Amino acid sequence: MQIPKTKKVNVVDDVGGITIADPYRWLENIDDTDVKSWIGAQNQYTDSFLRNDGQKKFSDELVKNFKVVNFSNPVPVKGCYFYTERQPNEDQMVLYIKNGLNGNPVKLVDPNGKKKDNTVTIDYWFPGWSGRYVAYGLSEGGDEMATLYVMDVDKKENLQDKIVHCRYSSVQWLPDDSGFFYTRNPRPCTVPKNEEHLHFKVYFHKIGDNSDNDKLIFGEGRPKDDMINISLSMDGRYLAIHVSRSWTENEIYIYDRDKENIKPLITGISAKFSLKFLSNKAILYTNYKANNYRVLSAEMDRLFRNIDEWQEFFPERENLLESVAITADKILLEYLVNACSEIVTLDHFGKEAGKIPLPKYSSLAGISTRRTEKEFFYGLESFTFPKIVYRFNPEDQQYEKYKATDNPINPKDYVVKQEWYLSKDGTRIPIFIFHKNEVVYSEKNPTILYGYGGFALNETPMFMRSWVPWIERGGIFAVANIRGGGEFGEKWHKTGIKENKQNSFDDFISAAEYLISKNYTGTQYLGILGGSNGGLLVSAVAAQRPDLFKAVCSRVPLTDMVRFPKFGIAVRWIHEYGNPEIKNDLEKIIKWSPYHNVRIGVEYPNILFTTADKDTRVDSLHARKMTALLQSVNKKNKTLLFTEIEAGHGAGKPISKTVELQSLILTFFAQELGLKV
Numbered sequence: 001m002q003i004p005k006t007k008k009v010n011v012v013d014d015v016g017g018i019t020i021a022d023p024y025r026w027l028e029n030i031d032d033t034d035v036k037s038w039i040g041a042q043n044q045y046t047d048s049f050l051r052n053d054g055q056k057k058f059s060d061e062l063v064k065n066f067k068v069v070n071f072s073n074p075v076p077v078k079g080c081y082f083y084t085e086r087q088p089n090e091d092q093m094v095l096y097i098k099n100g101l102n103g104n105p106v107k108l109v110d111p112n113g114k115k116k117d118n119t120v121t122i123d124y125w126f127p128g129w130s131g132r133y134v135a136y137g138l139s140e141g142g143d144e145m146a147t148l149y150v151m152d153v154d155k156k157e158n159l160q161d162k163i164v165h166c167r168y169s170s171v172q173w174l175p176d177d178s179g180f181f182y183t184r185n186p187r188p189c190t191v192p193k194n195e196e197h198l199h200f201k202v203y204f205h206k207i208g209d210n211s212d213n214d215k216l217i218f219g220e221g222r223p224k225d226d227m228i229n230i231s232l233s234m235d236g237r238y239l240a241i242h243v244s245r246s247w248t249e250n251e252i253y254i255y256d257r258d259k260e261n262i263k264p265l266i267t268g269i270s271a272k273f274s275l276k277f278l279s280n281k282a283i284l285y286t287n288y289k290a291n292n293y294r295v296l297s298a299e300m301d302r303l304f305r306n307i308d309e310w311q312e313f314f315p316e317r318e319n320l321l322e323s324v325a326i327t328a329d330k331i332l333l334e335y336l337v338n339a340c341s342e343i344v345t346l347d348h349f350g351k352e353a354g355k356i357p358l359p360k361y362s363s364l365a366g367i368s369t370r371r372t373e374k375e376f377f378y379g380l381e382s383f384t385f386p387k388i389v390y391r392f393n394p395e396d397q398q399y400e401k402y403k404a405t406d407n408p409i410n411p412k413d414y415v416v417k418q419e420w421y422l423s424k425d426g427t428r429i430p431i432f433i434f435h436k437n438e439v440v441y442s443e444k445n446p447t448i449l450y451g452y453g454g455f456a457l458n459e460t461p462m463f464m465r466s467w468v469p470w471i472e473r474g475g476i477f478a479v480a481n482i483r484g485g486g487e488f489g490e491k492w493h494k495t496g497i498k499e500n501k502q503n504s505f506d507d508f509i510s511a512a513e514y515l516i517s518k519n520y521t522g523t524q525y526l527g528i529l530g531g532s533n534g535g536l537l538v539s540a541v542a543a544q545r546p547d548l549f550k551a552v553c554s555r556v557p558l559t560d561m562v563r564f565p566k567f568g569i570a571v572r573w574i575h576e577y578g579n580p581e582i583k584n585d586l587e588k589i590i591k592w593s594p595y596h597n598v599r600i601g602v603e604y605p606n607i608l609f610t611t612a613d614k615d616t617r618v619d620s621l622h623a624r625k626m627t628a629l630l631q632s633v634n635k636k637n638k639t640l641l642f643t644e645i646e647a648g649h650g651a652g653k654p655i656s657k658t659v660e661l662q663s664l665i666l667t668f669f670a671q672e673l674g675l676k677v
Contacts, residue, residue, distance in 0.1 A: 001048040004041035006628040013562075016583035018590065020562055024628045028567075028621040030613060035624070039613075039643045042627065046608070046640040050667045054677040058670075059663035061469045066655050068406040073368035073377040073389055077131040084122065091118035091654035095125055095136060097153060101391075108151060109136055121652025123168060128177035129372065133159075133207070135171050135180060142614045142648020144168065145197065148182065150207065163211040164188070167197055172232040172239065179206040181217065181239055183228050191224075197569045197616055198224040202241055202255075217241075217255055218262060225572045233277040233300070234371060240265070240275040240282075246575030247455045248272065248494065254303065266307060272490070276326055278348055278371070283313055283331070285324045290316035291489035295324060295333075297350070313350045320489050322458065325367045328374045332356075334364050338418065338430055339460050339487045343378070356399060361416050361432075363460035377402060383434045384411035386463040408468055413437055416461070421514035424506040427483070427495075431511055432461060433520065435476040443522030446673035447476040449512055453504035454533035455576060456486030456493040466662045475675050476520055482507035484533075498578045499588050505541050512541075512548050524550050527669050531555035532618055532649065533576075535609075539594035539626060542605055551672035552607040553665050556618050556649055559626035561593035562586065567619040595622075598629050606637045608668045610661060612647035640668070 008023040029035055067088035074081040079100060084093040095109040111120040123146040125136035132153055137146030148166040150159045165185040173180045186199045201219030205211060218241050219226065231240045237257050244250035252265040252275055266273050271288035282303060284296040297313035298305060317335065319342070325332040330353070331346040341364040343356040358364075358380060365379030365387050374394035381387045386405040393400055415435055420428050439445060448470065452459055459481055467477055481487045484496025484504040496504040512528065515521050528549050530538040535557025542552045558564055562580045565571045578585035590596055598604070607630060611623035623641060630639040642664055647657055670677050 001045055003631050004038065004045055006038065006631065008632075015562060015580065016586055018583070018586060020590075020596065022560075022563075024625040027624040027628060028563075028619075030620060039624070039641075042624075042641040043643055046642045046664070049638065049640060049671075050608075050642075050664045052667070054670060055663050055667040057677055058469050058666040059659055062466065062659045062662055062666075063655075065408050065465050065468055066659060068408075070405065071387075071389070071403060073366050073379050074402075075127060075368045076370060076373045076375045076377075077127050077129070080131050082125070082127045082131075082134065084125070091656060092121050092652070095122055095134070097131075097134075106156070108134065108153065108156060109138075111138060114138075115140060117646055118654040118656070119646055119652075121654075123652065124171075126171040126173065126180075127153075128173040128180075129175055130177050132177055133173075135173075135182075137166055137169060139167075139652065141646045142612060142651070142653060143616050144648055144651060145185070145616065148184070159207065161205065161207060161209070161211065163205065163214075165196070170229040172230050174232075175234065175236045177207070179204060179209075181205075181230055181232065183230065194566075194568055195224060198571070200226050200228045202228060202230060202239075218243075218253065225569075227572065231274075231276055233282075234279050238277070238300075238303070240277075242274065244272075245572065248490065248497075248575065263304065265304060269307065274324070276324060278326065283324070283326075284310060285321070287490045291491050292316050292319060293321035293489070295321075295331075295350070314346060314352075320458075320487065322486075323364075323367070325369045325376070326371050327369045327376050328372055330374075330376075332367055332369065332376070332378075334367070336458060336460065336487055339432075339458065339481050341380075341460065361418065361461045363462055365462075381463045382461045383416045383432070383463065384409065384414050386465065408465070409472070414471070415439070419514075419518075421510060423483075423503070423510040425503070427503075427507070429483075429507050429511065430481045430487075431514065432479040432481075433476065433515075434471065434478070436471060436474060439474055439476060441519045443516070443519060444525055444674070445476050445521045446470075446474070446525050446527075446669070446675040447478065447515060447521035448527045448529050448669060448673075449478045449480065449508070449515065450529045450534070451480045451482050451504075451508045451511070451537050452530060452532075452534040453482040453484035453496055453508065453537055455484075456490070457533075458485055458487050460487075466658070467666075469666055470669070470675065473670075473675055473677070475669075475673075476515075478511070478515060478520070480508055480511035482511070482537075497576050498585075501577065501588075502592055504537060505544060505592060508537060508541050509545050509548065512545075523548060525673050527551035527553065527673050529553045529555075529665075529669075531557070533558065535559075535618070535623075536561075536594065539607075540592050540597075542607060543594050543597040544592070546602055546604045549605045551669055552605050553610070553668060554607065554623070554626075555610045555665075556612065556615055556620075557594075557609065557622055557626070558618055559593075559622040560595040561589045562596065564622070567621065568616055570619070595626055595629060598626075598633055600633055602633065603636055604630055604634055604639075606639075606668075606672045608640045608642065608665065610642045610644070610665070612644040612649065614646065614648045617649040 071085040074083040114120040123137040139146040148163040150161040202217040203214040239255040294316040295314040296310040362382040391402040535554040609623040611620040627641040
């Protein structure tokens with residue numbers, strides 16, 4: 001099948017005195033009939049290469065691998081346990097409750113079957129303090145714009161309370177469960193098109209009231225790109241409102257329910273802060289004057305003192321403090337030690353009590369705690385085993401295995417190691433390498449290198465169920481912890497963003513060169529993989545070093561970094577990449593923006609772009625425009641695009657769609673890198 005024809009339109013912009021051609025601007029409008037036809041033609045073109053016997057084999061294996069029971073960490077509430085679980089024959093997680101550890105599961109919310117394609121998903125759920133109610137959000141088609149419902153748990157019926165446009169809402173119940181504070185987006189048709197997922201505000205909802213009458217607490221007149229989450233004191237009086245527009249700093253405001261006023265607690269400081277409440281004091285998790293974070297504290301009646309007058313509750317350590325969780329009598333600190341988890345326990349006075357034993361090269365997969373419960377649950381996973389949930393038993397003070405996911409592989413058959421390499425500027429970067437025992441190192445080993453490198457997101461060991469078919473056949477999988485992530489504190493993040501963004505690309509390129517130099521693989525057998533910001537990463541390095549890789553898979557990527565803030569929530573990311581509407585920023589961005597660094601006369605690697613028609617995080621236009629451009633340049637290698645229909649950025653995707661997309665990606669890499677199917 002021939003490459004679908006794509007028209008070029010003479011579009012040239014003058015941005016801050018810089019002339020920029022954009023011949024595929026017309027592909028930005030997904031509602032245009034010509035664009036829809038083009039998407040269909042591209043899917044057919046991709047199908048002609050990837051839908052074959054090999055893809056069917058991968059699909060069958062993935063279906064088998066995914067047909068397992070999957071579950072969340074339970075949340076304990078007064079002897080009852082809320083949790084989500086998906087059975088082998090289900091596409092979506094179902095919300096359950098059971099009375100007692102060994103009680104019978106009672107189904108509360110089941111999104112399966114609500115739509116024919118099973119694209120309705122539970123985005124979040126928050127039990128009240130008594131367990132009488134649970135607030136939860138449902139979205140469909142991958143758009144992530146949930147409607148918030150409230151269920152009476154005993155009756156297993158939704159109340160009349162229903163609140164639309166609550167994208168990943170932050171919910172805080174009052175102690176008596178009479179109402180809750182929550183965040184929501186603007187009501188439909190009240191803001192300009194393309195801004196529906198912005199304009200976050202805080203409201204209060206009283207159970208039984210019409211949500212149209214909910215009281216606006218915070219957000220009026222604020223910037224549209226505010227990101228907000230909230231926490232509430234145990235007596236329900238003080239609401240902490242965390243507000244940020246970047247991933248490097250935030251402010252905190254306190255709403256006093258008694259006085260019905262708001263006062264700033266922390267503003268104008270270039271650092272990150274997270275406020276949590278104990279019964280008699282507040283603790284502040286922060287990287288203020290602490291690259292790896294520390295914990296400060298203040299008595300409730302002295303909250304508004306200067307930040308430098310807060311007491312040091314637990315000091316900064318050599319390793320990154322990634323999260324803080326609170327139980328009725330413990331504080332749990334999760335550290336990252338060379339990108340692997342470690343949990344330190346404290347009492348409520350800040351005295352260290354010990355560590356929770358964790359396996360080597362493992363990651364914490366969530367901690368579920370309640371400030372009123374001594375009991376808690378935590379999940380663990382690694383490259384060689386899927387999630388195992390453990391329970392802390394407060395009666396005997398023991399950590400016991402609660403539930404484990406079926407493991408499709410034998411951990412003894414695999415090698416996991418962490419090595420270090422030098423990036424272009426001499427920075428030491430860690431890399432995880434995972435493969436079967438019998439792999440013999442040579443330049444012909446099919447190898448996939450994965451990276452992300454942005455938004456202080458940490459890449460830690462995780463079970464890659466989607467990649468079991470690759471590893472089982474002798475492929476190598478490597479994960480590089482490049483700058484832009486947060487594995488080693490805020491400095492690690494900041495040295496990989498904005499004017500330092502090229503460091504992320506250099507780190508990733510150096511990772512590829514390291515794998516080749518150590519004879520793990522060779523250029524003709526090396527593929528790279530990334531999604532979202534990671535899709536930007538692999539698109540950029542493919543443009544910069546087309547000679548280094550044989551195959552590239554760029555999932556839901558950003559590629560046009562001149563126009564990215566114009567679409568949806570992407571305006572929030574100018575603090576990560578720079579603002580292309582500012583000339584000084586644009587001059588830096590244009591040097592690495594993938595769409596603007598493709599050159600005629602250069603042959604680029606075989607590339608598969610994947611995107612989705614309802615992606616409300618990264619607009620699918622990026623994948624379309626980059627595909628069209630590369631198809632116009634490459635004379636030999638393939639540029640493929642697969643657009644999922646009725647799907648979004650990835651969250652809540654039904655198993656059927658997950659299997660379809662992953663089987664295509666596996667087929668692409670297997671064909672290009674010589675993995676025997």
